[in-house]
Amino acid sequence: MISSEPKIAETTATAFTIPTDAPEADGTFSWNSTTLIVVEMKCDGKNGVGYTYSHKTAAPLARELMKKHVEGQSPFDTNALFSAMRKAQRNYGREGIAATALSAIDIALWDLKAKFLGKPLCCVLGQMREGAAVYGSGGFTTYSDEQLRDQLGGWVREGIPRVKMKIGTHPEDDLHRVKTARDAIGDRTELFVDANGAYSRKQALEFAKKFGAECNVTWFEEPVSSDDLAGLKLLRDRVPAGMDIAAGEYGWTAMYLRNMIEAEVVDVIQADATRCGGVTGFMDAAAIADAHPLPLSAHCGPSVHLHLACAARALRHVEYFHDHVRIESMLFDGFRAATQSVMYPDLSRPGIGLEFKRADAERYRDDG
16 A cells, blocks of 8 residues: 555535426436535545446445545555445445445545546546547336427437336336337437336346337347346347347346356346446446456446446446436536547546536535
8 A cells, every 4th residue: 555645534415305397206216306426525625526427325324434444545556445334334235325435435536646647547446548438318107208309319419329227116107108219219229228127037038029110129228137047048048139238237246246146147247337336346347247258238327337338348338327417417517428429538627527616516515
C-alpha cells in the first residue's frame, strides 16, 4: 500500500429523490421516483465523485463506512479500502443496501485516484475501445401504446439500433405490446424484452417462442427470477435460435456473477457497478466474463459505466436507461449523451468525467 500523502480528509454521502417524468413499472415493481445516492470525498483540493441508485438509507451507511475506513487513507489504496469495507459488512450483510453503499464509495475512490493521476478513468484502467455501444431502455408497462411508440421510435430516429421494453405486468397484453414496439421500430432494429422475473418457467418459454416467431425478439432478460438458475438454464437451452437469455443485474458481488456464469444459465451476463462493488467489482466481473468467455452488458447508470465499458474486454453494450439518462443529464456536469449508437468519454476530463451539480440537486435532497 502507498503510505505517503495524499490522505482523504473529508467525505460525505447524500440521498436525492427525483420524481419520474411519468409513472413507471416493470413486471414485478412500480415506482414514481428514483433515489440517487451521491458520494463525495475531498483530498488535497481534489473531489472524488461516485453514485448509486438505492434506498436513502444507503447514504448514512456510506457515511459510516467512509468515516471508519476511508478518511485518513490514501486514495491510491483502492484494493485495500474495498476489502476493508467489504469485511466490515459481514455481520449486517454485504448485499442489497450495503452493496450499493460500498459501490458508490468505490466509484468515488477510483474517480479521485484518476484525478490525482490527471487521467480519464478508462485510461487508468487500460482503454480497450474508443466508445461504448448502447441500447435504448425503457418501454415501461405503464406506458400507453402511443408512449411506447414515441419512446422506442425516438431512439431509432436518433440512430440507436437496439431498444428494450418492459413486459410481465399484464401477460395477456404482452404479445400485443411487443408487436406494437416492433411496428414502431421497423425490421432493422433489434428488439429486447425484460420481464424482471415476472413469468413462470412455462409462461416464459411460451412467450419466448411467440416473441421470436412473431416479433424477432433477440434478447429476453430475466424471463424468470434471476435466483432460479434451473429455470434460466431451461430457458437458455430451449428458446429460439438467435434469442439471448440475459440476467445478472442483481448480482451484488463478483462471486454471485461468477456462479451464474459457471452454471451456464445465460448467454449474456449483466453487471451493475452501482450494485456489484463499484469499479473494483465491475472490473472483477468483466475479467471473469472474459475468461469463460461470455459477453458482458452493463446494467443502467450509463454515465458511471462509460469509462468501465471502454476498458472491459468482454463488453457488448451499456444500457441507456431512460430514467437514469434523464437524472444524470440534469445533475452531473460532464454527462455524455449517446452519439448515434455510441457513448464516447471526454478524454479531456480526468476520472469518470463528472462533477455533481449540488445546487441543482438540492431541491431533491432526501434526509427524511
